[in-house]
Amino acid sequence: MNFKSLPQLLDYFKEEQTAIEYYEKIRWGGNPTCPHCGKEKPYKTNRGWRCSDSSCDKKFTVKVGTIFQSSKIPFRTWFAAIWLATNHKKGISSVQLSIDLGITQKTAWFVLHRIREMLKEKAPAMLGENNMVEADETYIGGRETNKHFRHRRSRENKLLRNDGKPYKEKKIVLGLIERSGKVVLRHVPNATKENMVSFIEQHVPEGARLNTDEFKGYSGLGKWYNHETINHSLSVYVDGEVHTNTIENFWSVLKRGLYGIYHQVSDKHLERYLDEFAARFNERASTPREKFNKFLRESESYLSYDELTA
Numbered sequence: 514m515n516f517k518s519l520p521q522l523l524d525y526f527k528e529e530q531t532a533i534e535y536y537e538k539i540r541w542g543g544n545p546t547c548p549h550c551g552k553e554k555p556y557k558t559n560r561g562w563r564c565s566d567s568s569c570d571k572k573f574t575v576k577v578g579t580i581f582q583s584s585k586i587p588f589r590t591w592f593a594a595i596w597l598a599t600n601h602k603k604g605i606s607s608v609q610l611s612i613d614l615g616i617t618q619k620t621a622w623f624v625l626h627r628i629r630e631m632l633k634e635k636a637p638a639m640l641g642e643n644n645m646v647e648a649d650e651t652y653i654g655g656r657e658t659n660k661h662f663r664h665r666r667s668r669e670n671k672l673l674r675n676d677g678k679p680y681k682e683k684k685i686v687l688g689l690i691e692r693s694g695k696v697v698l699r700h701v702p703n704a705t706k707e708n709m710v711s712f713i714e715q716h717v718p719e720g721a722r723l724n725t726d727e728f729k730g731y732s733g734l735g736k737w738y739n740h741e742t743i744n745h746s747l748s749v750y751v752d753g754e755v756h757t758n759t760i761e762n763f764w765s766v767l768k769r770g771l772y773g774i775y776h777q778v779s780d781k782h783l784e785r786y787l788d789e790f791a792a793r794f795n796e797r798a799s800t801p802r803e804k805f806n807k808f809l810r811e812s813e814s815y816l817s818y819d820e821l822t823a
């Protein structure tokens with residue numbers, strides 16, 4: 514069972530039972546555990562498991578407490594969705610996924626959001642222990658000049674667009690990337706020095722080498738870091754080892770994905786899309802099958818439709 518492509522994955526998981534057993538092995542490692550009370554060694558039933566603790570006594574399947582909970586679509590379809598969402602460099606839209614897998618767009622939208630929940634980094638990485646870290650910020654929301662006139666900000670009332678609808682400010686995303694390593698992202702309300710510094714402090718140990726541009730939000734970092742800046746305003750982009758090209762390249766993949774595939778991302782869901790792009794980038798050196806298994810192991814998080822649409 515060494516599937517290397519989507520057709521091989523679909524062949525392998527032709528029977529729902531095969532997929533259930535595969536996922537039980539991934540989730541429990543041969544040691545099934547009651548998701549309600551944590552008791553091991555449950556009884557096998559016709560449709561799943563039953564807790565062996567008499568005070569709990571609950572029935573469950575391997576889906577309880579995971580992203581697959583209360584979903585009616587078969588594992589095979591879920592697995593195909595995970596394969597597509599984690600191997601397309603810029604992601605896949607719910608419209609495209611619904612066509613590819615023969616499910617409704619509403620279901621595809623929900624499946625993709627649960628996959629993003631699974632992709633969320635559970636223990637955020639520390640960067641810069643071995644290599645240079647680049648910090649940068651970017652603005653999501655498109656250039657004003659590329660927008661249709663009616664969508665641009667009104668000159669008379671800054672809160673509105675020309676067509677009278679509310680004007681949405683661009684969203685700011687902070688990013689840290691370790692050269693040949695991982696990326697960490699955060700959506701912040703303002704590009705203030707306070708936001709920049711607290712984000713960097715959380716993910717980069719004191720004394721690490723840090724490259725940024727000369728944006729004033731980064732000034733003063735030299736107190737804690739080996740901080741070097743590149744002066745973009747003078748059109749200098751590389752000065753020896755000092756540059757922010759790695760994070761700039763990441764921004765360009767992120768933006769091509771967000772604008773080209775997802776078109777519009779609400780404030781509420783932006784963080785989830787960031788989780789998705791970061792996870793794909795951070796696992797870029799793994800084979801599709803390694804990625805698939807790694808992400809499946811992290812599927813123990815549950816996100817209900819009500820929570821998503823609240």
Ligand SMILES: [Zn+2]
Pocket residue numbers: 547548549550551552564565566569570571
């Ligand atoms: Zn139990």
